[in-house]
Amino acid sequence: MNNIRNLISGILFVTIISLPAWLLGKTIPIIGGPVFGILFGMILSFWKRPSILDFGIKYSSKKVLQAAIILLGFEMNLFDVLKVGSQSVSIMIFTLTAAFMTAWFMGSYLKLAGNTSILIAVGTAICGGSAIAATAPVISANDKDIAYSISTIFLFNIAAVFIFPLLGHLLNMSDIGFGIWAGTAINDTSSVVAAGYSYSPAAGEFATIVKLTRTLMIIPITLALAVYSSRKSEEPNNFSFMKIFPWFVLGFLATSIISTIGIISAPVCDLLGAAGKFFITMAMTAIGLNTNTSQLINNGIKPILLGLSCWIAVAVVSLAIQYQFNMI
Numbered sequence: 001m002n003n004i005r006n007l008i009s010g011i012l013f014v015t016i017i018s019l020p021a022w023l024l025g026k027t028i029p030i031i032g033g034p035v036f037g038i039l040f041g042m043i044l045s046f047w048k049r050p051s052i053l054d055f056g057i058k059y060s061s062k063k064v065l066q067a068a069i070i071l072l073g074f075e076m077n078l079f080d081v082l083k084v085g086s087q088s089v090s091i092m093i094f095t096l097t098a099a100f101m102t103a104w105f106m107g108s109y110l111k112l113a114g115n116t117s118i119l120i121a122v123g124t125a126i127c128g129g130s131a132i133a134a135t136a137p138v139i140s141a142n143d144k145d146i147a148y149s150i151s152t153i154f155l156f157n158i159a160a161v162f163i164f165p166l167l168g169h170l171l172n173m174s175d176i177g178f179g180i181w182a183g184t185a186i187n188d189t190s191s192v193v194a195a196g197y198s199y200s201p202a203a204g205e206f207a208t209i210v211k212l213t214r215t216l217m218i219i220p221i222t223l224a225l226a227v228y229s230s231r232k233s234e235e236p237n238n239f240s241f242m243k244i245f246p247w248f249v250l251g252f253l254a255t256s257i258i259s260t261i262g263i264i265s266a267p268v269c270d271l272l273g274a275a276g277k278f279f280i281t282m283a284m285t286a287i288g289l290n291t292n293t294s295q296l297i298n299n300g301i302k303p304i305l306l307g308l309s310c311w312i313a314v315a316v317v318s319l320a321i322q323y324q325f326n327m328i
Helices: 002-027 033-044 051-075 078-110 114-127 129-135 143-170 175-185 189-199 201-215 218-233 247-261 266-289 293-298 301-324
Strands: none
Touching: 002 033, 002 051, 002 266, 033 143, 033 266, 051 129, 051 247, 051 266, 078 114, 078 175, 078 201, 078 247, 078 301, 114 129, 114 143, 114 201, 114 218, 114 301, 129 143, 129 218, 129 266, 143 175, 143 189, 143 266, 143 301, 175 189, 175 201, 175 301, 189 201, 218 247, 247 266
């Protein structure tokens, strides 16, 4: 009974903090609820809270996070993904490779912890905070790693909204070309939408579909990282794929299929997807509450340098591949 009471108390505490963060994210979508959540949590981390809250806060940063990823699948339409995927999948493969190679080289050079490098690479290559949220439990990333990564990704999300449309016009890119570039090289969905539609309505529509296609890369990347992390931490004879398999990824795929074939009506899917976004905000708030903010400030420049390197690599590679195949 004590555990249940502690669990409920902590979850309610996280929910209360998450509500204003989520509402602010709706008002200022370029920043988004998860970023406000982690900021609010980090501010409150200085407060010496009652220990009764700790169990529920930890639960929110792990289990609620996995539930959020499953619910986000209700926003996917696999038909749109297949339609656009043939035009953008080759670029995605190159940008994923560029992000991970850059993260590996720069992470080693900067002497950054491996998990931080992986999370920044995944966030840059796939879909920002959602990809970080999906990957973190698979590689057993701690709250500090996640806080570093989310903060870094946020910085470049904001920069991309202003820089990409300007560069697109300077390069005289077509609507389709800019849509592919924004959809494959900008981290977060809200920033992709903002940059795409500021360029043109057609570019915005195309960028959004490309971005949703890119989001599905969470599945193979998460599975690959699960195997990699397990083999790295265990003896080969003790390796068990069933043990390390991130089952919540199957939930994400299942909800994507349900959304696509229409078992559940579109308004209900939209509601469930919105619930997933709120759960992401809750998880990020919980992570902020467990973050050592002073340590984050003292060591914060290295993740930013790594994020900048990955961001430039992905943007340049995406453009280069488009020029190579005359897609601009």
